[in-house]
Amino acid sequence: MLIETLDNLTLPLSGIRLIEAGAGTGKTYTIAALYLRLILGHGASNAAARQLMPPEILVVTFTNAATEELRERIRRRLVEGAAFFRGEEGAGDDFLHGLRAAYAE
Numbered sequence: 001m002l003i004e005t006l007d008n009l010t011l012p013l014s015g016i017r018l019i020e021a022g023a024g025t026g027k028t029y030t031i032a033a034l035y036l037r038l039i040l041g042h043g044a045s046n047a048a049a050r051q052l053m054p055p056e057i058l059v060v061t062f063t064n065a066a067t068e069e070l071r072e073r074i075r076r077r078l079v080e081g082a083a084f085f086r087g088e089e090g091a092g093d094d095f096l097h098g099l100r101a102a103y104a105e
Contacts (some may be wrong), residue, residue: 044077
């Protein structure tokens with residue numbers, strides 16, 4: 001069994017990714033963070049990569065309840081990201097600050 005800690009800021013975004021872990025380990029947080037990176041075009045592995053639009057991103061889960069929770073958490077993360085990058089007072093957590101610092105690279 002491979003146990004790997006994912007870094008939301010450096011995980012390559014190309015290809016297919018499977019995030020599998022037990023309850024309460026941060027899967028939804030991680031997926032919402034990766035979704036935001038895809039929308040922003042952050043961490044593209046080649047010059048031809050671009051920002052994606054929501055209809056171009058597939059996120060799969062197994063129950064209707066999990067789907068609703070994931071959808072809400074992704075929406076919330078997008079709103080938080082927009083507020084942070086607009087420079088709104090008090091917006092932003094460690095991930096968003098790290099994303100902004102890495103975005104200029």
